[in-house]
Amino acid sequence: MSTVLDSLVAGALADQKKREQALPFEALKDRVAHDTYQPLDAKAYLRRDDQVPVIAEIKRASPSKGHLTDIPDPGALAAEYEAGGASAISVLTEGRVFLGSFDDLDAVRASVSIPVLNKDFITTDYQVYEARLHHADLLLLIVAALDDDQLKHLLELTHELGLSALVETHTRDEIERAIAAGARIIGINARNLKDLSVDTDKYRSLAANLPEDAICVAESGIFGAIEMQDYARAGADAVLVGEGVATAHNHTQAVERLVKVGKTVKASEATPLSQHEGPYYGQYGGRYVPEALIGALDELTRVYEDAKNDPEFLKELRRLNKEYVGRPSPLTAAPRFSERVSKAVGAPVRVLLKREDLNHTGAHKINNALGQALLVKRMGKHRVIAETGAGQHGVATATVCALLGLKCRIYMGQVDARRQALNVARMRLLGAEVVEVTTGDRILKDAINEALRDWVTNVDDTHYLLGTVAGPHPFPQIVRDFQKVIGEELRDQIKDYGIEYPDAICACVGGGSNAIGVMNAFLDDPRVNLYGYEAGGDGPESGKHAIRLTDGTGELGVFQGAKSYLLEDAEGQTLSTYSISAGLDYASVGPEHAWLKDIGRVNYSYATDQEAMNAFKDLCETEGIIPAIESSHALAGCYKAAADLIKRGYENPVIVVNISGRGDKDVATAGKWFGYLTDEQSKALEANGAHGTTTSDKD
Amino acid sequence: MTNTTTTIDTATLGTTPVQPKGFTSKPSKTETRLAELKKADTPAFIGYLPYGFPNPASSLDAFRTLVDSGVDIVEIGLPYSDPVMDGPVIQEACLAALRAGEKIAGVFDAVETVANAGAVPLVMGYWNLIFHYGVLRFARDFANAGGAGLVTADLIPDEAGEWIEASDRYGLDRVFLVSPETTDERLRLVASNTRGFVYASARMGVTGERAQLDQTPERLVERTRKAGATNVCVGIGVSTPEQGATIGKYADGVIVGSALVHSVLDDPTFGKLATVASGLADGIHGARR
Numbered sequence: 005m006s007t008v009l010d011s012l013v014a015g016a017l018a019d020q021k022k023r024e025q026a027l028p029f030e031a032l033k034d035r036v037a038h039d040t041y042q043p044l045d046a047k048a049y050l051r052r053d054d055q056v057p058v059i060a061e062i063k064r065a066s067p068s069k070g071h072l073t074d075i076p077d078p079g080a081l082a083a084e085y086e087a088g089g090a091s092a093i094s095v096l097t098e099g100r101v102f103l104g105s106f107d108d109l110d111a112v113r114a115s116v117s118i119p120v121l122n123k124d125f126i127t128t129d130y131q132v133y134e135a136r137l138h139h140a141d142l143l144l145l146i147v148a149a150l151d152d153d154q155l156k157h158l159l160e161l162t163h164e165l166g167l168s169a170l171v172e173t174h175t176r177d178e179i180e181r182a183i184a185a186g187a188r189i190i191g192i193n194a195r196n197l198k199d200l201s202v203d204t205d206k207y208r209s210l211a212a213n214l215p216e217d218a219i220c221v222a223e224s225g226i227f228g229a230i231e232m233q234d235y236a237r238a239g240a241d242a243v244l245v246g247e248g249v250a251t252a253h254n255h256t257q258a259v260e261r262l263v264k265v266g267k268t269v270k271a272s273e274a275t276p277l278s279q280h281e282g283p284y285y286g287q288y289g290g291r292y293v294p295e296a297l298i299g300a301l302d303e304l305t306r307v308y309e310d311a312k313n314d315p316e317f318l319k320e321l322r323r324l325n326k327e328y329v330g331r332p333s334p335l336t337a338a339p340r341f342s343e344r345v346s347k348a349v350g351a352p353v354r355v356l357l358k359r360e361d362l363n364h365t366g367a368h369k370i371n372n373a374l375g376q377a378l379l380v381k382r383m384g385k386h387r388v389i390a391e392t393g394a395g396q397h398g399v400a401t402a403t404v405c406a407l408l409g410l411k412c413r414i415y416m417g418q419v420d421a422r423r424q425a426l427n428v429a430r431m432r433l434l435g436a437e438v439v440e441v442t443t444g445d446r447i448l449k450d451a452i453n454e455a456l457r458d459w460v461t462n463v464d465d466t467h468y469l470l471g472t473v474a475g476p477h478p479f480p481q482i483v484r485d486f487q488k489v490i491g492e493e494l495r496d497q498i499k500d501y502g503i504e505y506p507d508a509i510c511a512c513v514g515g516g517s518n519a520i521g522v523m524n525a526f527l528d529d530p531r532v533n534l535y536g537y538e539a540g541g542d543g544p545e546s547g548k549h550a551i552r553l554t555d556g557t558g559e560l561g562v563f564q565g566a567k568s569y570l571l572e573d574a575e576g577q578t579l580s581t582y583s584i585s586a587g588l589d590y591a592s593v594g595p596e597h598a599w600l601k602d603i604g605r606v607n608y609s610y611a612t613d614q615e616a617m618n619a620f621k622d623l624c625e626t627e628g629i630i631p632a633i634e635s636s637h638a639l640a641g642c643y644k645a646a647a648d649l650i651k652r653g654y655e656n657p658v659i660v661v662n663i664s665g666r667g668d669k670d671v672a673t674a675g676k677w678f679g680y681l682t683d684e685q686s687k688a689l690e691a692n693g694a695h696g697t698t699t700s701d702k703d
Numbered sequence: 704m705t706n707t708t709t710t711i712d713t714a715t716l717g718t719t720p721v722q723p724k725g726f727t728s729k730p731s732k733t734e735t736r737l738a739e740l741k742k743a744d745t746p747a748f749i750g751y752l753p754y755g756f757p758n759p760a761s762s763l764d765a766f767r768t769l770v771d772s773g774v775d776i777v778e779i780g781l782p783y784s785d786p787v788m789d790g791p792v793i794q795e796a797c798l799a800a801l802r803a804g805e806k807i808a809g810v811f812d813a814v815e816t817v818a819n820a821g822a823v824p825l826v827m828g829y830w831n832l833i834f835h836y837g838v839l840r841f842a843r844d845f846a847n848a849g850g851a852g853l854v855t856a857d858l859i860p861d862e863a864g865e866w867i868e869a870s871d872r873y874g875l876d877r878v879f880l881v882s883p884e885t886t887d888e889r890l891r892l893v894a895s896n897t898r899g900f901v902y903a904s905a906r907m908g909v910t911g912e913r914a915q916l917d918q919t920p921e922r923l924v925e926r927t928r929k930a931g932a933t934n935v936c937v938g939i940g941v942s943t944p945e946q947g948a949t950i951g952k953y954a955d956g957v958i959v960g961s962a963l964v965h966s967v968l969d970d971p972t973f974g975k976l977a978t979v980a981s982g983l984a985d986g987i988h989g990a991r992r
Binding site: 227230261294296443453457462463464561563564570 | 784831858861862
């Protein structure tokens with residue numbers, strides 16, 4: 005490195021001496037003294053709450069790559085960068101290798117109104133005055149090219165002349181020297197010199213523990229969205245981009261793309277946890293769907309934004325929630341169940357149950373179905389399609405369609421339809437058409453595929469009433485918003501028990517709507533520990549489960565409209581999942597959960613079939629409440645959460661378990677599991693399709 | 704973009720290794736072929752078959768048959784477990800391919816086969832397959848095999864940041880879809896992010912053969928051109944030489960999938976595939992004569 009740098013510095017110095025012969029230093033100073041230009045405060049442009057500012061460079065060549073591109077009109081290029089949203093323009097004035105000049109700087113200055121950075125190998129006072137004379141707002145100082153005294157002196161001179169300095173560093177040692185010299189804008193070059201890739205881990209370690217007021221500029225190897233996202237997430241305040249924009253086919257568009265990525269990351273970081281609105285939750289979410297659906301998703305987003313600010317809409321939703329659904333759902337003390345948990349963990353624990361099982365139709369699903377059905381009316385559509393796994397969402401959808409006079413078709417995997425035949429009958433009673441899906445694994449994901457195909461074909465008059473916080477934006481947000489009433493009620497109801505807040509909340513996580521619903525109101529309250537339990541099936545080693553978030557079983561993937569954790573094989577094909585509960589039997593999980601896992605806000609684990617069924621029976625026997633098998637995973641989780649809290653030193657912790665649904669639909673499955681039905685009875689139920697969990701006809 | 708203005712002797716500048724340039728400036732293979740055809744006033748015949756169908760080895764013969772029968776650009780499908788944009792015929796073919804042991808790494812053989820046979824190889828893939836393989840890694844391996852670009856059925860430009868960067872680095876084409884309901888604003892967004900051609904759906908819905916086509920494709924092609932697209936090709940629901948001849952009058956290319964797949968389902972020796980493809984080639988190539 006030093007050989008390159010030494011020769012560049014020497015060359016720059018020789019060129020400066022030549023210029024000094026034409027314009028002696030005193031004359032230069034005199035001209036600067038009479039100059040009226042007011043340099044822009046670059047710092048205000050380079051750190052923003054709403055984006056990661058982009059410094060776009062006019063770059064013709066570099067020592068390592070040679071000639072990159074001709075730039076006949078640097079002023080025009082700078083204007084294109086500015087149009088794309090650049091926050092500053094970097095202009096190389098070094099002429100020998102980078103092929104820049106002060107003519108370039110003048111041309112750029114004349115054409116843009118954002119800060120201009122003079123990038124050169126600056127080692128003399130003369131060069132600092134030159135930058136000021138040519139109306140740069142910012143200049144580059146390279147720590148490796150200067151000793152401590154020089155650096156401090158040039159930095160002070162720069163500030164004296166009203167300019168800012170971008171102080172470039174490569175190592176932690178250089179960063180310390182820059183800070184000691186008083187640098188306020190620190191450029192960090194974190195290129196991995198072995199393969200020239202951007203090493204954000206190196207960047208992170210270099211940028212760690214910088215003073216709060218120092219602005220960090222990531223300086224290396226940014227070509228497009230991939231590196232921009234890495235740096236933005238690693239905490240860079242701004243980025244400097246050369247080739248990525250200078251050699252792009254469309255310069256404005258190249259800058260626009262980078263700015264957009266930065267805005268996305270910042271938007272995500274700036275919002276309280278409970279108020280994230282999509283399309284992205286961290287890196288998760290998005291709209292990975294055919295273009296044909298974008299119009300419908302845009303319309304839904306628009307109509308929903310409008311509705312949620314319309315007092316009439318909210319009033320109608322509240323009225324129906326109260327009069328039709330029966331909200332608020334009670335918060336029930338569970339003293340005898342508490343005793344069992346206390347005994348199991350060897351310390352006193354108090355458990356309360358949030359009773360979504362007491363809603364009309366017997367589960368939390370109605371909260372969302374009702375809200376979306378009101379949106380359907382608002383959009384003026386007449387036909388509703390939906391998918392269902394256990395049948396609860398299908399029943400809820402069929403119910404609200406009957407209530408509001410909407411045409412309704414429910415897609416259900418053939419395997420699920422057979423194990424939930426009573427719910428199929430229920431939907432048909434309610435006037436819905438139920439389509440058994442015979443493609444793929446014939447379970448929930450295949451039902452969603454068919455629903456998506458229907459929607460692509462009939463999008464103009466049809467609404468897809470998605471049942472969980474998964475799928476493309478805006479579904480994760482809309483479903484979350486219609487479900488968050490659960491946690492909001494809980495927040496008030498728990499005060500009636502003389503408790504200010506619960507120490508923990510447990511919920512089961514399939515797609516994740518009941519969990520998000522009960523947790524949302526508490527996301528920004530760090531006193532409340534949140535626990536989500538996935539379907540462990542026969543355990544993580546068995547390969548027969550639906551564990552996406554825990555134990556490293558799931559990978560980052562794109563599935564049915566969103567980026568999230570996903571169970572997939574080595575080829576990226578979706579894996580078959582298994583759980584005793586159809587409602588948790590899904591290969592992916594809502595994107596907000598994926599993000600809450602990554603930031604560590606929710607503690608995700610799993611409960612196996614066996615654990616869930618034990619907890620199912622515990623609740624039946626101790627409280628006279630038959631929970632859905634889905635919710636039984638949260639009850640099984642309650643034992644694990646209690647143990648965790650006790651281990652962490654909590655005394656008499658209060659745990660709320662969200663009972664997302666009632667277990668009437670699961671009686672046949674449970675009866676078989678516990679041997680309360682004879683083989684003949686079991687077979688008879690299976691023959692008429694009312695029985696539980698047989699998936700032997702799966703491919 | 705020439706290198707004539709100056710030459711830098713990097714050897715004298717120290718030990719930093721020579722880096723690849725950020726973006727390649729290779730011309731688009733798809734655009735080059737479409738321009739040649741345009742010169743002869745001929746629309747392109749773009750034919751789809753999934754890789755690995757009926758099995759990985761014989762599918763290479765299927766691709767050769769396609770090219771020998773007059774297909775100009777081959778859309779090589781990557782079989783996926785959850786193909787939401789496909790109707791029953793392509794679903795069945797992809798399932799058969801997966802059951803026959805199709806692996807994504809093998810698709811590069813198909814790409815080479817198509818390139819060697821003289822047609823332009825595109826790959827059509829659901830995004831998770833590419834994402835899981837690694838976007839940059841896929842772009843590199845695909846470009847090395849002679850691939851031209853990707854048709855992305857469930858990736859819109861708004862989500863394509865990683866793919867746009869990877870394709871720019873390796874000089875690959877980006878084919879995005881539009882449909883009759885796409886707004887002018889979105890058409891502009893798609894056109895400005897496209898490299899190669901814009902894929903215009905002849906109708907709303909998933910892939911599959913249709914006896915009748917309505918009037919919408921011509922209007923959509925017109926609107927897409929007005930939104931800034933240089934090349935617009937029409938597919939989804941196009942299955943007969945007559946339909947190809949009609950669409951070929953105004954579109955830069957005609958895309959046929961299910962009808963070709965259907966012919967392989969009917970006759971796995973590719974005899975019918977050759978007949979069907981030749982018939983379509985005659986219809987499409989003769990559209991403007």
